[in-house]
Amino acid sequence: MLRKLLDNIEQIILSNDKLKKFHLLYDGLDTFLYSKNTQTTNAPYVRDSVDLKRTMIIVVLALLPSFIFGTYNVGLQSPEMTSSSFLDCFIFGLYKVLPMYLVVFAIGGLFEGLFVVVRKHEINEGFLVTGFLIPLTMPPTVPLWMLALATIFGVVIGKEIFGGTGYNIFNPALTARAFLFFAYPSKMSGNIPWLFPADGLSKATPLLEVSSNIDKPFSELSYSWSDMFFGYIPGSLGETSTLAILIGAFILIVTKIGSWRTMIATTIGMILTSLLLMSLHKYGPCIFPDYKPGPMLAINPFYHFVMGSFAFGMVFMATDPVSSAQTNIGRWYYGLLIGFMVVIIRCINPAYPEGMMLAILFANAFAPLFDYNVIQNHIKKRQIRNEK
């Protein structure tokens, strides 16, 4: 039935010259519903069942736990909610979160479609993941018009001007977030944006709490480690529950879609840097009597791991195969750099308490350099072998 309808539509599109340029859009819908019928024309004559659609849907699957918990947490954190049952909070959250997704996919899809028609490339599944990621990186109270702007920026500037999925330098979802972060800083960080109603009460994220209370020791934080691990804290939609993120990480690693090397290296980089800063916090004043270390320096690696968007960024953003380093050795350096930068930005920079987004974008820019060195090294080894 549906198949026949689609075939009829295709014939109408192909027989009309004006409609022909929209054939790629039709093709996107057609291959979304039915597997493509293309036969192999070159060896090998049989092919693996995996395709980019499948790969991307696995990433979305890995994001689902974070999505579900994030939506629930919107209700849980809201002072409007009196009940704390999972279902009530989740439904309350859905009211806030679904419009965000509608906006992102409608606006993002529109611009993707525009580029498909103008640039004549097929619809790429990359946006499925980018679109799913963008709301998860945002504070739940972000105005929808801002979300729309950010999506356009992420799709057009972050990806399409380079040629589309596979050619981009920076992670498009993070580009979208960075745009809002710098264009509308008051809506993106500070005390305000984490709770509904947005203009009433305010609550600080754990990172902000540490960074803004110079005299209060880090150990007197109002959230416990387990609160932060399970995610009962204010924060951006997808970032709060480290547990949900780790479930996603497990899916990505088992299916080999996310690089475990990047994840491990990022964690190692973070641990080493935070240990260094902890020792500076402890012994710095003994060596330099005038030195007064900031409170953020005292955060130990366990807390860095569960605070802010470290885990979310590490699992879902840093491992983006296109914008990360592409050689296995390069991925180690790339991850170490992210881990190093995130702690440095968090602890040393006085302006922002969170640094994961900037750390990953920074490392994205350096990823080709790591790969370049790996390849040059490989070429050098080859030449030495050939001269023997």
Added chain:
Amino acid sequence: MKIIKIKKGHNLKISGKPSNKIFNVPESTNVTFHPARFKSFKTKLLIKENDYVKVGTPIFFNKNNSEVMFISTVSGNVKDIVYGNRRSVESIVIENDKKYKLYTLDINKSKETLLKSGLWSLIRQKPFSKIPDSKSSPKSFFVSSVPTEPFAVDNNFLFRNIDNHLQKGIDVLKEIFNCDINMGISEKSEFSELKDINFYKINSLHPAGNVGVQIHHIDPIKNADDTRWYLSMQDLNRIGYYFENNKHFNYKYYSIGGNGVVEASYYKTLIGTPIEEITKFSNKNIRFIAGDILNGCETSQQNSIDYYDEVLSVIEASEKREFLGWLKPGIDKYSLTSTFLSKIISNNKSKLNTHLNGSVRTIIPMGNWESVLPMNIYPEYLVKSILCKDIDMMEKLGIYESSPEDFALCSFICQSKVEVSKIIQDGLDLIIEEI
């Protein structure tokens, strides 16, 4: 003895594996040869229609390598010469009079005899997988006795059941070229008794049996002029037979498999026999692939099997389109990646067909290619250097060690459906053009 243990790769589980039986195919009344199916080949014919040829009569050669003759395997009249685009010679049909009269030639152990008898054309060189120039000589020979591609000939089984002239072949090559002959053998091998040969052991995980992979691990190629020559076991046997009996062995044992063939098995076939006369095939929509399904070349059943191929794969084509297939758990999907549930449950029920199984996308480096390429090569960077025609970079990244067949599994596993092995072939062709 050197031991190569290949860990990255995959042996396709595909229905229609040839059984260990050898059938004799009746002598065909017409045999065909297809010069146009050779790569970068400019055919010069030595015969006209209605000429009488004998077994061993040179019938055509390549203008770029004009001393290497290709011979007839039967005696009889040339019945038909079919031309294709731009006067390429699609096929030469010779009517078999079944008398097998011999073309006379002075036989001595020399390059000249190899060239004139057509046996030189059985030898190919790496890099480029082409017939070596008649004036060149090799650094060494490589023979793989354990081909690992799908439906590959089991040489250990085959040579237990047929006349063995391998030692003579080795002696002849050694005397003419005076170089090392290396042979890859399996753990328990029929061939370990052969003399004057350097053995190395290999396991059976495809592409371990590919001669290119073996050369990469034993004695890597350094540049375009650093050639290793190779030939198949059957062709080595043919050379031995010729010098022992002063006549050609004009039969070949083909391994024919796939779900489109009624009796998948080995077939002793007169070289040049059209595919439709060899055995029976199913009536469904089937595709004929000369060579294995990973690296063969599509052909029709009126053609004979290609010159170097020992395998014929016949597989059913599927036209079915699946509704929302990317969303399903995928218990019946064949995949080397872990993105389907079939990975955990079992791959036994999953079937392969000729679907591309997806749309072509840009290269997205997931690490899939590396996971099936057992070579010290960065495939993504090599492919990208070929796509931007940067020959200098291609050389630095190891294009001379690369052959399309070694990268076939990369094309197989690619989620963006990038034609990796075709791109490698394009890169090699580009270099041949430039040189």
